[in-house]
Amino acid sequence: MPLKIEEPDSNIAKNLESDTIIGIDLGTTNSLIGIVKNNKIKLFCDDLNNDIIPSIVNFDENGNFIDVGIKKSQNSISSIKRLIGKSYNDLKNSDLEFEISKKNNLTIKIADKFYRPEEISAFILCHLKDIAQKHLKKEVTKCVITVPAYFDEAAKYATKHSAEIAGLEVVRLVNEPSAAAIAFGLDQKANGKYIVYDLGGGTFDISLLKMQEGVFHILGVRGDNEFGGDDIDRLIIEKFNKIDKSFAKQIKEAFLKQDNITINNQKFTKEEFHDLIDDKIKKTISLTIDLLDDLDINKNDIDGVILVGGSTRISLIKDKLSKIFSKNKIYDNIDPDRVVARGACWQAHNLSGLNDNLLLDVVPLSIGIEMMGGIVDKIIHRNTTTPCAYAKEFTTYADNQTGMKFHIVQGEREMAKDCRSIAHFEIKNILPMAAGLAKILVTFQVDADGLLTVSALDQITKQKKEIIAKPTYNLDDNKVKNMLIDSLKNSKEDINKRIISQLITDSKKDISIIKKDLKNYPTILSEKQKQELVEIMDKLESLFKNNPTKLEIENLVKIFHKKSHKIVLSKVNKTVKMNFAGKNIEDFNN
Amino acid sequence: MKKVDADAEKVLKFNFSYMDNYFKIFNLDISYKIDLKQLESQYHKLQSKNHPDKQNISEIEFSILLNNAYKNLNNDFLRACHILALNDIDILHDQTAVKVKQETLIEILEIQEQISEQDNIKIIQELQNKITENFNQNLEKSMSLYQDNKINESSQFLIKAKYLKKSLEDLKIKKSQIRNAT
Numbered sequence: 027m028p029l030k031i032e033e034p035d036s037n038i039a040k041n042l043e044s045d046t047i048i049g050i051d052l053g054t055t056n057s058l059i060g061i062v063k064n065n066k067i068k069l070f071c072d073d074l075n076n077d078i079i080p081s082i083v084n085f086d087e088n089g090n091f092i093d094v095g096i097k098k099s100q101n102s103i104s105s106i107k108r109l110i111g112k113s114y115n116d117l118k119n120s121d122l123e124f125e126i127s128k129k130n131n132l133t134i135k136i137a138d139k140f141y142r143p144e145e146i147s148a149f150i151l152c153h154l155k156d157i158a159q160k161h162l163k164k165e166v167t168k169c170v171i172t173v174p175a176y177f178d179e180a181a182k183y184a185t186k187h188s189a190e191i192a193g194l195e196v197v198r199l200v201n202e203p204s205a206a207a208i209a210f211g212l213d214q215k216a217n218g219k220y221i222v223y224d225l226g227g228g229t230f231d232i233s234l235l236k237m238q239e240g241v242f243h244i245l246g247v248r249g250d251n252e253f254g255g256d257d258i259d260r261l262i263i264e265k266f267n268k269i270d271k272s273f274a275k276q277i278k279e280a281f282l283k284q285d286n287i288t289i290n291n292q293k294f295t296k297e298e299f300h301d302l303i304d305d306k307i308k309k310t311i312s313l314t315i316d317l318l319d320d321l322d323i324n325k326n327d328i329d330g331v332i333l334v335g336g337s338t339r340i341s342l343i344k345d346k347l348s349k350i351f352s353k354n355k356i357y358d359n360i361d362p363d364r365v366v367a368r369g370a371c372w373q374a375h376n377l378s379g380l381n382d383n384l385l386l387d388v389v390p391l392s393i394g395i396e397m398m399g400g401i402v403d404k405i406i407h408r409n410t411t412t413p414c415a416y417a418k419e420f421t422t423y424a425d426n427q428t429g430m431k432f433h434i435v436q437g438e439r440e441m442a443k444d445c446r447s448i449a450h451f452e453i454k455n456i457l458p459m460a461a462g463l464a465k466i467l468v469t470f471q472v473d474a475d476g477l478l479t480v481s482a483l484d485q486i487t488k489q490k491k492e493i494i495a496k497p498t499y500n501l502d503d504n505k506v507k508n509m510l511i512d513s514l515k516n517s518k519e520d521i522n523k524r525i526i527s528q529l530i531t532d533s534k535k536d537i538s539i540i541k542k543d544l545k546n547y548p549t550i551l552s553e554k555q556k557q558e559l560v561e562i563m564d565k566l567e568s569l570f571k572n573n574p575t576k577l578e579i580e581n582l583v584k585i586f587h588k589k590s591h592k593i594v595l596s597k598v599n600k601t602v603k604m605n606f607a608g609k610n611i612e613d614f615n616n
Numbered sequence: 617m618k619k620v621d622a623d624a625e626k627v628l629k630f631n632f633s634y635m636d637n638y639f640k641i642f643n644l645d646i647s648y649k650i651d652l653k654q655l656e657s658q659y660h661k662l663q664s665k666n667h668p669d670k671q672n673i674s675e676i677e678f679s680i681l682l683n684n685a686y687k688n689l690n691n692d693f694l695r696a697c698h699i700l701a702l703n704d705i706d707i708l709h710d711q712t713a714v715k716v717k718q719e720t721l722i723e724i725l726e727i728q729e730q731i732s733e734q735d736n737i738k739i740i741q742e743l744q745n746k747i748t749e750n751f752n753q754n755l756e757k758s759m760s761l762y763q764d765n766k767i768n769e770s771s772q773f774l775i776k777a778k779y780l781k782k783s784l785e786d787l788k789i790k791k792s793q794i795r796n797a798t
Contacts, residue, residue, distance in 0.1 A: 198669065241660045312795045319788055377669055384664050386683075411683040413668060413676045473676065474668040 047168040047197050047378050048158050049370030051205070052150065052185065054107040054227030054254060055336070057081045058367035059154040061162075062375035067209075067368050070161045072153075078363055079157070081106065083149045089139030094153035101136050105256055106150070108228045109134070109143040110188075111181030113499050121260065123271070131499060144184050148191035155194055159525070169194045170374040172366050174229040175201035176249025176390050178436050179448045180499040182477055197377050199475040202226070203233035204244055204387050205369025206334040210360055211237040212372060212383070218329030219245075221317075223347065224366075225310065225337040228254035232314050234321060234328075243386045246409040248317045253306060255337035261302050266290070282339050300342045311346050321409070325350055333358045334365055386411050389472055396433040396442035405470050408438065415471040419485065426458040430466060434478070447498040453482045453491045466491060522576065529579045530570050533586070537563050540590045543597055550596045559589045638685035638698055648696060648759040650689065659686040693751075693781060696759055696774055703762075705771045707778055714775045724779040731786055737794050744787050751780040 051058045056078045060069035069077040072095060084092040085101040092099060103124060109117065114128045125135040133140040151171075158166045173185050182199055189196045203222035210216060216237050224231040231249040235242055255278075262274040266289055269277075277294070280287050286295040318325055331351050333344070338358065347356055376383050388409045394402035395418075405416045420430060430453045437445030456464050465485035472478050482491040540563065544556060551559065566582050639646045642658040659682060664670060666679045688694045697708050705713050727747065734740050758773035 238656075238660075241664075243660075309796070312792070315795060316792045319791065382664065384660065384667060385669065386663065386667070411687065413680045414683055415680045471676075471680070 045168060045378075046162060046164075046166060047170060047374040048155075048166055049367060049372070049374040050151070050154055050169050050171045051202070051367035051370050052107065052147070052154075052171050052173075052188075053081055053366075054105050054229065054256065055081060056227075056363065057150055057154055058364060058370075059158050060367060060371045061158075062371050062380070067371050068161075069364065069367060069371075070157050072157055079154065080104075081150050083146050085136045085139075087137060089137030091149060094150050103134060103136070103141075103146050105228055106134075106143055106146040108254075108256070110147060111178060111184040111499055112143070144188045144191060147185070147188035151189055151192035151194060155192060160528075167193065167195055168197050170198050170200055170370050170377060171196055172200050172202045172205045172370045174224075174226070174249060174251060175203050175231040175233055175247040176229065176251050178251075178391060178446050179393075179476075179478060180446070181251070182475065184499075186475075186477075196475075198373065199477075200370060200373045200385070201231070201233070201244070201247070201387055201390075201476075202229075202366045203231045203247065203334065204235070204242065204385055205367075205373060206332060206365045207233065207235050207237065207244075207369070208242055208372050208383065208385060209365045209368035210332050210357070211242060213360070214357075216330065219323065219327055221314065221328055221331045221351075222334055223310070223314065223331055223338065223343070224334040225343065226254050226335040227337070228256050230254060230310055230313075232310070232317055234317055234323065240383045241386065242383065244388050244411075245323070246317055246321045247388060247390045248313045248320075249390065250309070250313065253309070255335075257306065258303050258337065258340070261306070262299075265302060266292075266294075278340075282341075296341075303340070303342065307340075307342055307346060310343075311350070314347075314350070328355065330355050330357050332360065332365075334360075334362050336363055338362050387474070387476070388412060389414065389476060391436045391446075392438055393434065393436055393448070393470065393472070393478060394442075394445065396435060400442045402435055402437075402440060402442050402445060406472060410472075412476055413471065413473050415469055417467055417469040420466045420468055421462050422456065422459075422464045423461055425461050427461065427464070428456045428458055429454045430456065432468070432480075434470075434480070448478065449498055451480060455491065456484065457487060526574065526576055526579065529576065529583070530574075533566060533579065533583055534570070536586070536590075537566065540593065543593050547593065547597055550593050555589070555592070559586075559593075562586045562589055636681070636685070637702060638689050641682065641685045642689065644689075646699060646702060648692075648699060648762065650695070652690065655686070655689055693755055693777060696755055696762075696777075699759075699762060700767070700771055700774060703767050705767065707771065707775050714771045716775055717772065720772075720776050720779070724776075724783065727780075727783050728786070731783060731790060734790070735794060737791065740787060740791055740794070744784065744791075747780055747783055747787070751777050751784065754780060 046061060048059055048061055058069055058077055058079065060067055060077075062068070071077045072079050074095070080095055080097070082097050082102050082104045083094050083106070084097065084099045085103070086092055086099060087101065089101065097104070109126075109132065112132060114126060114132045117126055117132065127133045127135050127140060129140055130142060133142055134146060155166050155169075169189065171185060171189060173182055177185070185199065186196050203224045206222050206224060207220060210220075210222075217239070219234065219236050222231070222233040222235070224233070229249065229251050230253045231247060233244060233247045235244045237243075258278055259271055259274040262277050263269055263271065266274075266277075269289075277287065277289065278299075281296050281299050284296075286293060288294070315325075318328075328351055331347055333347075333356065338344075339362065344356055344358060372381075372383065373385065375381060376385075388411055389406055390408060392404045392408045393406040394404040397403050405418060406414060422430070432451050432453075433442060434448045434451070435442050435445035436448050439445050453466060453468075456466065463486075467483045467485050469481050469483070470478060471481070483489070484491055540559065544551075544559070562582065562585055566579075566586060569578060569582060637646070639650075642655055642662075644650055644655065644658075662682050663679065666682060668676050668679060688698050694708075697706075700707060701709075707713050730743060731740075734743065754773045754777040758770045758777060761767075761770035761773065
């Protein structure tokens with residue numbers, strides 16, 4: 027940290043905002059992180075000066091974690107988001123670039139090591155946290171993370187768990203299209219009904235909302251968690267045998283600029299490319315029409331369609347949407363790679379109580395209970411505004427029955443086996459009595475993160491009933507707490523070490539500057555002041571050799587800065603006559 | 617999914633929340649004809665203070681009640697149902713609230729048959745327009761009878777509207793199936 031001259035009050039203000047909430051867009055292909063400062067978005071860059079950070083985790087040949095970012099090793103894992111909240115059975119027939127195992131419901135095998143998807147995702151989050159800490163020069167513990175609107179319960183929980191492993195508290199999960207809408211709405215001061223069409227690397231979301239004077243009211247969402255830009259690459263790979271994924275990506279991107287290309291002496295036109303992906307894009311369009319229909323909203327009442335996600339650069343999408351909505355209503359000028367992250371930052375800012383915007387979001391998929399015969403009784407319908415709750419009374423069907431079992435599912439189908447299982451839970455210790463007499467009121471509540479909680483009350487005794495919940499795909503909370511993986515623990519220590527070593531480097535630089543200044547400007551300080559300054563510098567230098575903690579260094583550095591303040595001030599005053607508040611001393615030295 | 621320690625009384629409140637007078641929450645008189653713009657602005661105003669994003673305490677009950685109340689008043693059909701529920705005829709939650717006339721049931725069955733047999737998108741669209749018109753007529757009739765204080769007759773028309781609404785939902789699913797098959 028270069029020696030900074032600040033007005034006395036600004037130090038106090040800095041200490042007060044210690045609980046900064048950062049905004050994170052945890053994407054399939056890329057991730058971004060940032061904050062809102064002085065009412066402006068600031069996205070943080072990594073060491074390579076990129077604010078768009080590849081969601082790729084590199085492992086060495088033994089399966090040990092190396093780093094996050096550009097692919098460097100054979101054992102690198104990309105698109106981990108597609109595995110979040112899934113089970114081995116969901117994926118066993120998928121075309122993956124790495125080996126998966128049944129162990130712990132689903133793990134990724136790298137050399138002889140096994141990682142849960144949450145752990146891989148935690149490596150990315152840890153890296154993002156690290157970047158933010160470097161920029162903010164303080165510890166970061168709270169965040170807002172964006173998730174696809176169509177993520178189910180299991181995937182949302184897994185995302186939260188990943189953050190926990192990375193040492194981040196998720197203040198709110200925000201749906202990606204909602205985040206995009208906030209960023210768009212605030213930038214363009216938009217009012218009216220809008221559709222967000224969000225095609226990312228691995229997921230597709232469509233969201234319809236009403237924007238009005240800072241209120242972002244989501245009316246409904248639709249989506250497909252199995253379709254994204256990755257699948258377009260796969261179609262290209264299938265067409266041209268023996269090409270790899272990155273080449274397929276290049277082909278896709280080439281069509282953004284040109285109308286035909288040659289692959290292995292074979293001509294491939296844009297038209298042929300569009301034919302290849304036509305079915306997939308058509309499906310996204312029918313989902314859009316389904317949503318309008320479902321909400322009883324006429325397409326002519328839509329004021330604009332916002333395109334989000336890198337894959338929306340494909341012109342076929344714009345062409346198809348223009349056929350439904352008029353062409354001038356399609357907004358494709360909003361930096362589709364960053365708009366979700368920008369919205370995440372605004373929402374983080376909002377949750378810090380720093381502005382007046384309000385986001386009203388919805389439950390993406392209906393939640394129901396499996397009844398006798400496997401039929402689903404929907405208790406919370408999709409597109410219900412969150413938070414929401416539903417209470418239902420249940421009774422016993424056998425004499426002296428003391429327990430009840432429930433199976434909760436998510437989805438629109440009528441049979442439980444066709445829906446996605448969320449959890450099994452059991453109510454115990456019901457007073458034994460004749461069948462049908464017990465009255466147990468079960469309340470299902472969905473919070474603003476879109477996550478479900480269940481509670482039960484015995485209507486006769488007015489006692490809370492114990493609920494034992496067994497999540498179907500997720501780790502339970504205790505397991506997550508124990509899952510601070512070794513390598514990550516190390517990397518957490520690494521962060522601390524890095525902060526300390528950065529502090530030492532910076533302080534050493536400052537010390538050498540002051541030592542020079544003491545020689546060059548011998549008359550500024552009194553002999554006593556000089557002696558004190560030399561003493562504190564000696565103290566600091568000997569501290570550096572003794573494995574100091576962050577706090578020890580910071581305390582001494584504070585005194586050092588105080589004692590050196592006068593000399594720095596005078597020097598600057600002598601050198602230039604200008605308002606120096608907030609400027610780096612190094613700016614003046616050069 | 618998480619289990620939670622719920623306060624007994626709070627949970628109870630939810631069970632009967634549909635019996636609450638939603639109009640009162642938004643400072644409106646019980647009436648089918650309401651100013652939807654005023655309702656929305658009241659809703660936004662109240663959520664701006666009570667939504668979990670806007671306050672630190674973990675109390676989300678009132679925010680939940682606001683969402684529920686708004687949903688039920690913002691939709692014409694649900695608002696009509698709520699008005700009758702406030703008059704002790706709760707057609708949404710109580711299966712026995714109204715004895716449905718035989719002729720209504722037969723009419724609905726015929727419509728359902730038409731829907732399930734059809735897979736021509738054009739004819740389905742015509743059917744949808746026809747049922748929508750029928751639905752609106754029944755809803756309006758029900759509410760004008762309510763105005764004249766004929767609550768029981770009002771409920772007969774509203775229950776018919778409820779069945780027609782179900783048919784409209786089925787049509788939407790049918791349309792979506794046809795769209796996604798081609």
